[in-house]
Amino acid sequence: MEKTKFDYEKYLRKNTLPHIWCPGCGDGIILKSLIRAIHKNGYAKDDVVIASGIGCASRLPGYVDFNTIHTTHGRALTFSIGIKMFKPRLKVITISGDGDALAIGGNHFIHAARRNIDITLIVFNNYTYGMTGGQASPTQPKGSFSTTTPFGSIDQPFDVCALAQAAGATWVGRSTSYHAVQLEKFISEAMNHKGFSVLDIITNCHISYGRRNKMKSPAEMIKYQKERAVNVRAAENLAPEAMEGKFKTGVLYNKKDAPEFSEEYYRVLESVKAK
Amino acid sequence: MNSRTEFRFAGSGGQGLILAGIILADAAISYENKNAVQTQSYGPEARGGSSKSEVIISDENIEYPKATRVDYMVALTQESFSKYAGDVKDDGVIIVDSELVSDHSKAKGKLYSLDLVKSAREGLGKLLGLNIIALGVLVELSGIVSHDSIEKALLKRVPKGFEDYNKKALEIGFELAGKIKK
Amino acid sequence: MAQNIRLMQGNEAIAEGALLAGCNFMAGYPITPSSEVIEILSSRLVRIGGVCIQMEDEIAALGAVLGASLAGAKALTASSGPGISLKQEHIGYASMCEIPCVIINVMRGGPSTGLPTLPAQSDIMQARWGTHGDHAIIAITPSSVNESFYETIRAFNLALKYRTPVMILTDEIIGHMREKVVIPEKKDVEIIDTALPDIPPEEYKPYNFKSGKVTPLAPMGEGYRYHVTGLIHSETGFPSQKIDIIQDAQKWLYDKIYKNIKDIEKFEEFLTGDAEILVVAYGSTSRSARQAISMAREDGIKAGMFRPITIWPFPDEQVSRLAKRAKKILVPEMNMGQVILEVERNACGSYVRGLNVVNGEPITPDMIYASIKEISSL
Numbered sequence: 001m002e003k004t005k006f007d008y009e010k011y012l013r014k015n016t017l018p019h020i021w022c023p024g025c026g027d028g029i030i031l032k033s034l035i036r037a038i039h040k041n042g043y044a045k046d047d048v049v050i051a052s053g054i055g056c057a058s059r060l061p062g063y064v065d066f067n068t069i070h071t072t073h074g075r076a077l078t079f080s081i082g083i084k085m086f087k088p089r090l091k092v093i094t095i096s097g098d099g100d101a102l103a104i105g106g107n108h109f110i111h112a113a114r115r116n117i118d119i120t121l122i123v124f125n126n127y128t129y130g131m132t133g134g135q136a137s138p139t140q141p142k143g144s145f146s147t148t149t150p151f152g153s154i155d156q157p158f159d160v161c162a163l164a165q166a167a168g169a170t171w172v173g174r175s176t177s178y179h180a181v182q183l184e185k186f187i188s189e190a191m192n193h194k195g196f197s198v199l200d201i202i203t204n205c206h207i208s209y210g211r212r213n214k215m216k217s218p219a220e221m222i223k224y225q226k227e228r229a230v231n232v233r234a235a236e237n238l239a240p241e242a243m244e245g246k247f248k249t250g251v252l253y254n255k256k257d258a259p260e261f262s263e264e265y266y267r268v269l270e271s272v273k274a275k
Numbered sequence: 276m277n278s279r280t281e282f283r284f285a286g287s288g289g290q291g292l293i294l295a296g297i298i299l300a301d302a303a304i305s306y307e308n309k310n311a312v313q314t315q316s317y318g319p320e321a322r323g324g325s326s327k328s329e330v331i332i333s334d335e336n337i338e339y340p341k342a343t344r345v346d347y348m349v350a351l352t353q354e355s356f357s358k359y360a361g362d363v364k365d366d367g368v369i370i371v372d373s374e375l376v377s378d379h380s381k382a383k384g385k386l387y388s389l390d391l392v393k394s395a396r397e398g399l400g401k402l403l404g405l406n407i408i409a410l411g412v413l414v415e416l417s418g419i420v421s422h423d424s425i426e427k428a429l430l431k432r433v434p435k436g437f438e439d440y441n442k443k444a445l446e447i448g449f450e451l452a453g454k455i456k457k
Numbered sequence: 458m459a460q461n462i463r464l465m466q467g468n469e470a471i472a473e474g475a476l477l478a479g480c481n482f483m484a485g486y487p488i489t490p491s492s493e494v495i496e497i498l499s500s501r502l503v504r505i506g507g508v509c510i511q512m513e514d515e516i517a518a519l520g521a522v523l524g525a526s527l528a529g530a531k532a533l534t535a536s537s538g539p540g541i542s543l544k545q546e547h548i549g550y551a552s553m554c555e556i557p558c559v560i561i562n563v564m565r566g567g568p569s570t571g572l573p574t575l576p577a578q579s580d581i582m583q584a585r586w587g588t589h590g591d592h593a594i595i596a597i598t599p600s601s602v603n604e605s606f607y608e609t610i611r612a613f614n615l616a617l618k619y620r621t622p623v624m625i626l627t628d629e630i631i632g633h634m635r636e637k638v639v640i641p642e643k644k645d646v647e648i649i650d651t652a653l654p655d656i657p658p659e660e661y662k663p664y665n666f667k668s669g670k671v672t673p674l675a676p677m678g679e680g681y682r683y684h685v686t687g688l689i690h691s692e693t694g695f696p697s698q699k700i701d702i703i704q705d706a707q708k709w710l711y712d713k714i715y716k717n718i719k720d721i722e723k724f725e726e727f728l729t730g731d732a733e734i735l736v737v738a739y740g741s742t743s744r745s746a747r748q749a750i751s752m753a754r755e756d757g758i759k760a761g762m763f764r765p766i767t768i769w770p771f772p773d774e775q776v777s778r779l780a781k782r783a784k785k786i787l788v789p790e791m792n793m794g795q796v797i798l799e800v801e802r803n804a805c806g807s808y809v810r811g812l813n814v815v816n817g818e819p820i821t822p823d824m825i826y827a828s829i830k831e832i833s834s835l
Contacts, residue, residue, distance in 0.1 A: 013684075013695075015693075015695070016684075016695050045682060046678060046679070046680050046682060047678060049677060049678070051524070061684065062684055062686065062695060062696065065682060066682060067677040067678060067682050067683070068682075068683075068684045068685070069524075069527065069684075069685045069686075070684070070685065070686035070687065070688065071520070071523075071550065071685075071687065072520070072546055072547060072550050072687060075516060075517065075520045075546075075547070077520075078512065078516070078517040078518075078519075078520025078521050078524065079520050079521070079523055079524035079527070080524060081510075081512075081517075081520075081521050081524065082482070082484065082520065082521035082522060082523065082524025082525035082526075082527075082528070082530075082532070083524040083525065083527065083528045083677065084524075085482075085508045085510060085521070085525065086481075086482055086508055086524075086525040086528045086529070086530045087528045087529070087677070087678050089678070090528070090677070090678045107513055107514060107517070108513065108517055108520075111512075111513035111517070265508065265510075268503065269503055269506060272503050272504055273504070273506065297464070297635060300464055300635055300636075301464040304462060304464050304636075304637045305462065305463075305464065310636070310637060311464070311635075311636065311637070312634055312635070312636045313464075313634060313635040313636070314630065314633065314634040314635075315633065316574070317574065337636070338744040338745065338747050338748040338822065339744055339745045339748050339819070339821060339822050340630060340634050340636075340741070340744060340819075341630075341819060341821075343821060343822075343823070
């Protein structure tokens with residue numbers, strides 16, 4: 001990339017800044033990566049819709065100069081589907097947290113995947129309900145602590161990517177807020193993919209998650225991401241025991257030319273009209 | 276309100292009684308410039324159980340949409356006969372099938388036991404169309420709409436290739452009613 | 458005949474009315490007794506190039522409707538009791554974000570699963586107060602199949618004009634019965650369409666409530682980039698915690714409906730001129746009430762009916778006007794007493810009695826007649 005300074009301000013709503021995220025939060029890294037990816041893909045601002053649910057990550061749309069909707073908890077995908085189906089020419093991106101996408105919005109998540117509708121879902125996966133003060137999340141590692149699992153979590157966490165793929169998403173990837181360059185590349189690729197694309201981004205919340213899990217500082221959390229992330233190609237050569245406590249990053253699944261929901265719908269519409 | 280005439284088709288789910296009611300209502304509004312309201316009630320099961328379809332026909336506005344003082348009722352199961360005969364008028368008419376309804380102890384008004392099923396079997400070769408026979412009986416007995424109107428409304432709702440079959444069913448109904456009208 | 462007359466089911470009339478109003482998007486979920494609406498539109502909307510999708514649940518159905526509406530669709534969802542309970546979250550969102558939509562509730566008995574195949578009028582208060590927080594809503598109670606058709610068209614107009622969810626409350630009787638509908642020529646019907654704001658994007662405020670006028674909602678993707686949030690927001694659409702803005706924003710949601718009540722309200726009066734006994738009835742029950750009043754008149758009892766067609770906002774002024782003259786008021790409804798609470802507020806000292814039937818059967822003219830007779834002898 002060129003060394004000239006990237007003009008983020010072109011895409012930011014300066015009147016809504018500063019943002020609400022804590023110093024050291026990973027969400028800002030993702031925001032900047034998203035902006036660079038949209039710029040790289042060359043979308044006109046008027047053609048981009050960013051919808052989000054409820055939570056820290058879901059405040060992102062307010063800061064960026066697109067068509068933006070901060071919806072209800074877990075249900076941004078349902079709004080996104082309505083928009084995409086009515087105006088398929090729009091590029092629809094959905095921002096969600098782990099609790100938003102997989103707990104309260106779990107049903108919408110799997111059904112959006114099942115339909116393979118052309119929407120990009122970006123999951124800001126910080127293992128916690130940051131905005132409400134650090135309660136247990138459906139992706140929180142087993143044994144980790146939260147305000148509602150003070151003796152350690154006993155739940156099996158969801159693997160966002162495995163779930164997305166099993167439910168029918170056709171592009172599935174994972175990265176972290178440590179891997180900022182990779183993030184931009186993956187967001188760009190996910191948005192270019194025709195079909196339902198899910199990018200699981202492990203991001204850091206030292207305030208609500210880190211403090212309770214021996215990672216008080218942003219640096220410790222970033223280090224955690226760096227140490228636990230195993231590139232998908234490297235992971236292929238590792239024994240299952242070696243992957244214990246780690247996660248795969250990279251493009252984990254990419255199925256091209258699968259039927260896409262809005263296209264299929266309008267195809268039926270044309271064929272009925274022709275009769 | 277004097278012109279208000281109430282019809283009830285009673286039987287079980289799957290016998291096509293709702294359709295019979297719809298055809299009667301349509302004949303009245305589309306071809307006779309009358310008002311009509313068709314309602315139905317049925318249990319949760321798609322087949323079997325008791326079901327009824329009611330049609331109110333009037334020259335004036337129809338307010339209460341359900342039957343309360345039934346003028347003409349046909350019953351195609353014992354259960355529905357016993358359940359729904361109670362609010363037939365004293366001078367009303369109930370038609371039951373001679374094979375399907377044998378216990379007439381709940382009868383009200385004038386009761387006629389007709390060979391609807393037998394006629395279907397003999398005249399049509401199968402029981403499909405029993406609802407249309409019943410419809411024919413009530414139309415002929417009541418004279419509420421003309422033969423022409425009911426036939427037009429019927430043919431609007433009959434699948435291609437089954438027009439003659441259904442017209443035949445309607446005729447059978449007219450004939451059966453004709454016998455008791457004498 | 459010049460008029461196009463058709464025998465139609467109530468739910469079918471809603472679907473056909475919606476299509477005439479220009480509805481081009483529906484999302485729903487199957488539920489008795491409203492499923493015919495989505496079944497009919499699944500075929501009809503595809504044929505005219507619109508969108509109809511069955512979503513994964515009731516909440517998603519209204520979510521998709523709101524998304525589509527933001528993109529410029531005229532959008533509809535239909536459901537009944539349990540489904541409407543689930544939709545409350547998004548009804549609140551639609552109110553807060555001022556997103557036009559039409560929500561059909563074919564009322565059945567409840568609470569919970571209740572009576573899926575039998576009628577009730579027990580969701581009147583839910584329609585008004587079902588979602589949390591202060592808000593206003595428009596709700597309409599048609600009493601016939603023909604009225605279901607025309608009121609659905611009016612619901613779309615009001616939804617767009619006031620940028621609000623509009624509910625149509627029918628019930629299992631009207632939803633499933635068939636009667637005559639007089640279908641108009643499209644040119645003879647007033648239809649309000651989605652429109653771009655008449656000011657350029659840089660001047661557009663999606664919520665200019667200080668002007669006291671409802672700004673059109675700019676369809677997304679047409680050059681008007683703005684922000685929508687369920688948080689209390691300023692006129693720009695961005696969240697605000699300034700107390701004066703909060704006060705204005707909350708009040709606006711009330712004012713835009715209640716200050717325009719003359720335009721929104723719709724009612725019918727039947728023999729109220731000299732009525733000493735006023736029957737306040739709505740929806741399917743009003744049919745029985747009208748018949749009962751005719752019976753009472755034959756007995757020389759001066760009874761009349763006030764029938765709200767727009768049930769929310771409630772026609773307070775009309776009821777109190779009539780209550781001042783009538784000394785006795787009867788409110789028959791298929792619930793334990795909901796609209797009667799509104800009538801009592803406006804009774805101006807008149808005697809008010811309810812007739813409440815909750816057994817899954819409609820209230821008959823005989824029952825209302827008996828109540829009128831009883832009250833008349835008091």
